[in-house]
Amino acid sequence: MDLGTLVNSQPVVASVPPPAAPLLFPIQQTSIQRELTELLIKLHRPYLEKLLTGQVKDEIDSDTLSSSAMLELFVANLRQIANHSSLLVDHFMSRNMVLMNPKHNLKRSSAKYVCVDDLLSRLAVRKQPRTVIVTAASSRELDLIEGILIGKRDLQYYRFSGSSLYYDNHGSFDFSKQELSNPTMPSPHAAAANGKNNGTDDYTPRISKNSPLYHKIEQQKNRVVSVYLILSNQLQSLARFEELRSDLVISLDAKLDQSLAIPVIKPIYLNGIEYFDLALDRAISGDERDKQLAKLVLVNRNAATPGPELQDVVSWLDGQGRYPYTESKEIETVSDNDALEALASLELETPYHLDRYEFFNLSLAPKDDPKKIKLEESPLVGLTYHEYQLRLGRLIYDRYQELVYTVDTQRRHLAGIREDDSQRQAQLEAVVEAMGDVFRKLQTTKTTAETLAKQVEKCEKDLRTVEETDRRLKERMEEYTNRARNGATETALHEQQDAISALQDELKRLEVEYQKVMAENESVRAEYQQKSSAAAEMSSMLMETKKKLEAVHTESKGDFRKLQQTKLDRETEMYKRRTDSLASQNKFLEKYIKILDSVAKEKATVGRIRASRSTTPYQ
Numbered sequence: 001m002d003l004g005t006l007v008n009s010q011p012v013v014a015s016v017p018p019p020a021a022p023l024l025f026p027i028q029q030t031s032i033q034r035e036l037t038e039l040l041i042k043l044h045r046p047y048l049e050k051l052l053t054g055q056v057k058d059e060i061d062s063d064t065l066s067s068s069a070m071l072e073l074f075v076a077n078l079r080q081i082a083n084h085s086s087l088l089v090d091h092f093m094s095r096n097m098v099l100m101n102p103k104h105n106l107k108r109s110s111a112k113y114v115c116v117d118d119l120l121s122r123l124a125v126r127k128q129p130r131t132v133i134v135t136a137a138s139s140r141e142l143d144l145i146e147g148i149l150i151g152k153r154d155l156q157y158y159r160f161s162g163s164s165l166y167y168d169n170h171g172s173f174d175f176s177k178q179e180l181s182n183p184t185m186p187s188p189h190a191a192a193a194n195g196k197n198n199g200t201d202d203y204t205p206r207i208s209k210n211s212p213l214y215h216k217i218e219q220q221k222n223r224v225v226s227v228y229l230i231l232s233n234q235l236q237s238l239a240r241f242e243e244l245r246s247d248l249v250i251s252l253d254a255k256l257d258q259s260l261a262i263p264v265i266k267p268i269y270l271n272g273i274e275y276f277d278l279a280l281d282r283a284i285s286g287d288e289r290d291k292q293l294a295k296l297v298l299v300n301r302n303a304a305t306p307g308p309e310l311q312d313v314v315s316w317l318d319g320q321g322r323y324p325y326t327e328s329k330e331i332e333t334v335s336d337n338d339a340l341e342a343l344a345s346l347e348l349e350t351p352y353h354l355d356r357y358e359f360f361n362l363s364l365a366p367k368d369d370p371k372k373i374k375l376e377e378s379p380l381v382g383l384t385y386h387e388y389q390l391r392l393g394r395l396i397y398d399r400y401q402e403l404v405y406t407v408d409t410q411r412r413h414l415a416g417i418r419e420d421d422s423q424r425q426a427q428l429e430a431v432v433e434a435m436g437d438v439f440r441k442l443q444t445t446k447t448t449a450e451t452l453a454k455q456v457e458k459c460e461k462d463l464r465t466v467e468e469t470d471r472r473l474k475e476r477m478e479e480y481t482n483r484a485r486n487g488a489t490e491t492a493l494h495e496q497q498d499a500i501s502a503l504q505d506e507l508k509r510l511e512v513e514y515q516k517v518m519a520e521n522e523s524v525r526a527e528y529q530q531k532s533s534a535a536a537e538m539s540s541m542l543m544e545t546k547k548k549l550e551a552v553h554t555e556s557k558g559d560f561r562k563l564q565q566t567k568l569d570r571e572t573e574m575y576k577r578r579t580d581s582l583a584s585q586n587k588f589l590e591k592y593i594k595i596l597d598s599v600a601k602e603k604a605t606v607g608r609i610r611a612s613r614s615t616t617p618y619q
Helices: 005-006 032-054 067-083 103-108 111-125 138-150 188-192 214-219 233-238 273-279 286-299 310-317 336-345 385-485 488-616
Strands: 023-026 129-135 155-159 225-231 248-251 264-266
Touching: 032 067, 032 286, 032 336, 067 273, 067 286, 067 385, 103 111, 103 138, 111 129, 111 138, 111 225, 111 264, 111 310, 129 138, 129 233, 138 155, 138 225, 225 233, 264 273, 273 286, 286 310, 286 336
Parallel strands: 023 264, 129 225, 129 248, 155 225, 248 264
Antiparallel strands: none
């Protein structure tokens, strides 16, 4: 269904649930927003001090900004910072230049945009069809939102307010005239027909598969989350169409107070000017209201505000649990003295003190940093609006240069640390390599020492053997010497030597016989072991057989007799049946004999009668 069909359709009021008030979702400021807030306070500090101390004296008929105008600018710039830092920093740039920034730069410049991007990503991951309306107070904010939505996976967006930078089919829509300014995109029904008339006379031209429009239509079919971008002052006109069936409205405009039939969520910083403006009494207006807002921001600008998780919001949209934040933070009255005390100190981030470590190469150690860039103090003189813009731009630029200088310094120090670490690592590797060589030499020396120790041990053993042999030879020499002294002749010595040789031969023969006997004993022992093993096996088998026999006897003590008695009973019964059978046969035979006897008698009687008749004379 295209937008023209949505506009021409009539809303069904009966199906719309009762309206509900917008819901707040607490968020935290990004570092860029905090820095810009502190710089803005630094620029306005002289004027705020005069305002809080009651020294306001404006010159009449002067072109310079009055204290009231400066206070109004302070509050207005705080609102822009709360929405997106680009609204303040890049206010003089065209939107084409602003949207050339990468997506991560657009997101991290505002906590609201981080929240919107994260929530849409979580909804897309769940693969459930959703329709979300994102509303903002200005077209420039819609430009920034469009910059982070373009090319997002599983998401299709359509812009109702202002012209799109990326799609020709998106365009401004005049809700009073109810028509599109650029209706070049075919409706989903027409795209689905693609050349079919659907039973009507209207013909829809077929779209070629090679056409870029065909690929756009195919991509839209796979989208899970549909996002509509619209200005907050046109939201009521868009929300009245029941066919949209939106699931959620995310309002970047904190002043949106419309009660709709669908949930409205406002991402908001609870210690920021937007929340204070909502919570402050409506009876306070004009300069007094701006003064109260300025004091509240000065005192509470850096207070911690823990908030819920976006996953709880997604679960709540799925019907699981309640909305994660239903509380309302009360604001306390701030005195002028408290505001002056908070104004005296700026809480700019100071990332200048880098963590140092002991350098291996002292020549790579960073030298003393030169004097840091000091932010210029604003003099207590009147400023025109043009001078105010120049002073604010200069202040932001100086702070940017200061941070760039710090980042460059950190990069140089990091490069020096990496170079020093490389040299340290190279030196360490050289030392490790040298230690490895020394260790290998030590291992080689240790192995050589162990080999030499074994050789020494062997030599000592050989020395002991030689000493023992030398001792025996000396003993034999002494024995021979003693015998020679005792008068032993050479013949006697030869006889003794022959006797010793004979005894040695006999000893060798006995040793050979002993070896044979030992071999026979070994064979007999082996045979004995083999036979004893077989006997043991047979003995074990015999024991098992006896045990089985005993078990069988034990089991059959009563059953065997029963079997014998049963057998006898069966044989007796069989014999009885045979006796009865023989008796019945005997009776049958007796009757048969009687019948035969009677038949024989009858035949004998008939024979006699015939014989008597044959002998009669009348035959």
